[in-house]
Amino acid sequence: MPNAHRRILVTSALPYANGHIHLGHLVEYIQTDIFVRFQKLRGQTCIYLCADDTHGTAIMIRARAEGRSEQELIAAMREAHLSDFAGFQIAFDHYGSTDSPANRRLCGEIWSALRRKGLVTARDVRQLFDPVAGVFLADRFVRGTCPKCAAADQYGDSCEQCGATYGPADLVAPKSTLSGATPEVRSAEHLFVTIEKLHEFLAEWTRSSGAIDPRIANYLAGHFLCEPLRDWDISRPAPYFGFEIPDAPGHYWYVWFDAPIGYLAATSEWCERSGGAFESWWQRTEGNEAAAEIHHFIGKDITYFHTLFWPAMLEAAGLALPTKVRIHGFLTVNGQKMSKSRGTFLLARTYLEHLDPGMLRYYYAAKLSGGIDDIDLNLEEFTAKVNADLVGKVVNLASRTARWLDGTGLSPRYPDDGGLFAAAAADGTEIAAAYEDCDFARAMRTIMLAADRANAYVDAEQPWKLAKAGPDAAGRLQDVATVAINLFRQLAVYLAPVLPRFAEQVGDLVGGPIRSWEESQRPLEALGIGRFTPLMQRVEAAQVEAMLAQSLAEAAPQTVPLSPGTASMTTQPTADSAEPLAAEPLADTCTIDDFTKVDLRVARILAAEEVPEAKKLLKLTISLGGDVTRTVFAGIKGFHEPSSLVGRLVVVVANLAPRQMKFGLSEGMVVAASGAGAGGVYLLSPDSGALPGMRLR
RNA sequence: GGGCCCGUAGCUCAGCGGUUAGAGCAGGGGACUCAUAAUCCCUUGGUCGUGUGUUCGAAUCACACCGGGCCUACCA
Numbered sequence: 007m008p009n010a011h012r013r014i015l016v017t018s019a020l021p022y023a024n025g026h027i028h029l030g031h032l033v034e035y036i037q038t039d040i041f042v043r044f045q046k047l048r049g050q051t052c053i054y055l056c057a058d059d060t061h062g063t064a065i066m067i068r069a070r071a072e073g074r075s076e077q078e079l080i081a082a083m084r085e086a087h088l089s090d091f092a093g094f095q096i097a098f099d100h101y102g103s104t105d106s107p108a109n110r111r112l113c114g115e116i117w118s119a120l121r122r123k124g125l126v127t128a129r130d131v132r133q134l135f136d137p138v139a140g141v142f143l144a145d146r147f148v149r150g151t152c153p154k155c156a157a158a159d160q161y162g163d164s165c166e167q168c169g170a171t172y173g174p175a176d177l178v179a180p181k182s183t184l185s186g187a188t189p190e191v192r193s194a195e196h197l198f199v200t201i202e203k204l205h206e207f208l209a210e211w212t213r214s215s216g217a218i219d220p221r222i223a224n225y226l227a228g229h230f231l232c233e234p235l236r237d238w239d240i241s242r243p244a245p246y247f248g249f250e251i252p253d254a255p256g257h258y259w260y261v262w263f264d265a266p267i268g269y270l271a272a273t274s275e276w277c278e279r280s281g282g283a284f285e286s287w288w289q290r291t292e293g294n295e296a297a298a299e300i301h302h303f304i305g306k307d308i309t310y311f312h313t314l315f316w317p318a319m320l321e322a323a324g325l326a327l328p329t330k331v332r333i334h335g336f337l338t339v340n341g342q343k344m345s346k347s348r349g350t351f352l353l354a355r356t357y358l359e360h361l362d363p364g365m366l367r368y369y370y371a372a373k374l375s376g377g378i379d380d381i382d383l384n385l386e387e388f389t390a391k392v393n394a395d396l397v398g399k400v401v402n403l404a405s406r407t408a409r410w411l412d413g414t415g416l417s418p419r420y421p422d423d424g425g426l427f428a429a430a431a432a433d434g435t436e437i438a439a440a441y442e443d444c445d446f447a448r449a450m451r452t453i454m455l456a457a458d459r460a461n462a463y464v465d466a467e468q469p470w471k472l473a474k475a476g477p478d479a480a481g482r483l484q485d486v487a488t489v490a491i492n493l494f495r496q497l498a499v500y501l502a503p504v505l506p507r508f509a510e511q512v513g514d515l516v517g518g519p520i521r522s523w524e525e526s527q528r529p530l531e532a533l534g535i536g537r538f539t540p541l542m543q544r545v546e547a548a549q550v551e552a553m554l555a556q557s558l559a560e561a562a563p564q565t566v567p568l569s570p571g572t573a574s575m576t577t578q579p580t581a582d583s584a585e586p587l588a589a590e591p592l593a594d595t596c597t598i599d600d601f602t603k604v605d606l607r608v609a610r611i612l613a614a615e616e617v618p619e620a621k622k623l624l625k626l627t628i629s630l631g632g633d634v635t636r637t638v639f640a641g642i643k644g645f646h647e648p649s650s651l652v653g654r655l656v657v658v659v660a661n662l663a664p665r666q667m668k669f670g671l672s673e674g675m676v677v678a679a680s681g682a683g684a685g686g687v688y689l690l691s692p693d694s695g696a697l698p699g700m701r702l703r
Numbered sequence: 704g705g706g707c708c709c710g711u712a713g714c715u716c717a718g719c720g721g722u723u724a725g726a727g728c729a730g731g732g733g734a735c736u737c738a739u740a741a742u743c744c745c746u747u748g749g750u751c752g753u754g755u756g757u758u759c760g761a762a763u764c765a766c767a768c769c770g771g772g773c774c775u776a777c778c779a
Contacts, residue, residue, distance in 0.1 A: 225706075225774075309774095398739085401738095409738090462743060465742060
């Protein structure tokens with residue numbers, strides 16, 4: 007692939023504001039993010055755009071059920087989505103919303119174009135209406151008895167018992183799932199796009215533009231393009247949460263109209279912020295002028311919208327068409343569909359509470375080969391692969407050699423390594439080609455082979471023996487470690503699109519931030535090296551178990567609280583992150599005498615009050631039993647409600663020298679746990695039965 | 704019913720017309736001790752779903768069948 011400069015606009019499908027991000031969604035966002043980071047690392051101009059998909063009946067219904075406005079609902083979900091994405095290091099250049107002024111404006115422009123081309127028509131549609139809720143009902147909001155086999159409680163579009171399909175109006179004894187009311191058939195005008203008028207264009211574009219995998223093009227040809235395309239129902243009658251159609255009051259654009267236009271709106275907003283020109287991305291170019299590339303990453307479930315309706319809209323509006331529609335499959339967990347009852351319906355944030363996001367990014371990368379097949383998250387394999395590849399091979403390379411360079415830094419000249427660095431540099435061509443094809447699995451395989459060679463090198467050179475051989479071998483030792491660290495950093499460059507955080511850490515260790523793919527082609531010389539810290543912790547099976555247990559618990563919330571003492575400590579394995587300890591290594595050894603100098607006592611909180619001027623402090627009055635009380639300022643404000651503290655037992659350092667603080671004298675210290683892995687401050691409680699004044703020993 | 708994809712070592716997969724079919728993990732044996740029980744070497748293990756065909760030659764192409772998955776369909 008020639009290295010001509012490219013301008014690449016990349017999108018992921020817009021997540022719907024009706025639910026939280028889960029590991030299935032993340033297949034797409036991680037895949038896209040890797041692709042984008044790769045392009046940027048290669049020096050291309052690349053922007054990654056996405057947005058929340060906010061409109062539609064489902065949002066309206068949900069907001070009502072929760073007793074708040076749609077805007078409040080979508081704002082809250084947006085925050086949650088952004089936080090989840092940030093947790094997984096998904097780096098959008100812009101993240102918009104379909105409920106934005108830019109999107110409204112662009113919807114209007116596309117709509118005008120459709121009108122101008124005579125592609126809009128109106129027709130009455132008979133639909134069920136819920137007279138209590140006052141809304142038209144989508145098929146899935148109606149249940150009733152199957153008209154064919156009389157099975158009860160079936161959806162409005164098809165019967166799960168006999169497989170019959172019908173319209174919601176055919177159901178016997180239909181009921182609205184919103185209000186329970188019996189719906190009535192009402193007629194309402196809908197607007198349609200007569201997409202058939204673009205049939206010829208679509209047939210040609212899907213077949214020969216190169217944007218679509220031939221298998222998909224074939225599928226489209228066989229299922230849709232083999233007959234006249236049906237008019238696309240593009241409007242919904244009020245009430246509907248969305249944009250009202252300017253020239254058709256009382257009608258709203260259907261969510262699938264404004265969702266893809268969200269790509270345009272996000273571009274527009276990004277341009278406004280960064281000073282780019284919208285036209286430079288979406289304007290159709292004439293002749294051989296170099297256009298921007300447009301890559302859409304989507305799941306196979308929305309193929310139809312992105313390969314027929316969306317290009318039709320762009321064509322009608324005279325905008326640039328997608329260069330590639332990259333379609334991926336679904337995620338299964340342990341070989342089966344994600345399941346709430348098995349605890350495998352894993353939310354992004356549940357994962358993040360237990361495991362490192364980089365590990366999922368790597369695992370997905372190792373699985374994704376650019377095809378449309380589903381990928382499986384096998385949790386045992388996940389554990390084994392992440393540990394073997396990332397910890398055992400890659401991180402270990404630095405872990406076992408960095409220390410030899412502590413005093414000296416890298417050798418002034420890169421030594422003879424038998425051609426290892428050059429070989430891995432040459433691999434860069436293949437690795438880059440694999441990234442470009444979204445065949446990340448092939449890229450990872452090639453990278454790991456290089457890691458294997460590097461470890462074999464260290465093994466053969468035996469730097470630990472050189473270290474013991476004394477000053478005569480010092481030069482050789484430095485050379486060997488220099489080779490190892492260079493091979494390590496080279497791997498980090500190749501892995502940077504997948505493991506951005508890891509790449510940063512490697513940059514901190516040696517050589518500074520990794521900014522360019524080219525850094526894989528030249529070894530570093532004569533540089534100092536930072537202190538090696540564990541860059542990644544092994545995954546323990548217990549951590550995975552704990553994640554599943556939590557996911558299971560959250561999916562099926564317990565309404566009956568467990569009585570104390572029956573908590574299933576034995577059946578639900580505890581699994582603890584290594585992070586807190588790793589972040590704060592153990593202090594120097596102390597003797598029992600040292601320990602007994604600290605007099606730790608059980609105490610009862612008698613009173614707790616806010617200190618308004620203090621950022622972190624609560625003023626506590628504690629009892630050590632009898633009438634011995636102390637005043638203690640504790641740095642737990644924001645983590646504990648004062649009122650909920652009163653009466654509880656805690657542990658205090660009772661013989662701590664009193665300290666004059668800004669707000670008063672503190673006569674002790676309440677001990678609490680804090681550290682990496684969780685932000686809170688956690689008070690300690692003794693088992694029940696302990697009494698104030700008892701000493702800890 | 705139609706269409707598509709998949710079926711290669713215990714597991715995940717690569718190979719997709721050409722020498723005795725490969726990798727990682729798991730299993731077995733050994734080495735080393737620098738490293739997060741990590742690393743390195745050796746090794747066990749496959750009639751490449753089944754059958755028929757095309758070909759000098761097939762895991763690789765064709766057809767049929769079996770098994771798994773996905774999409775789509777009230778007929779064609």
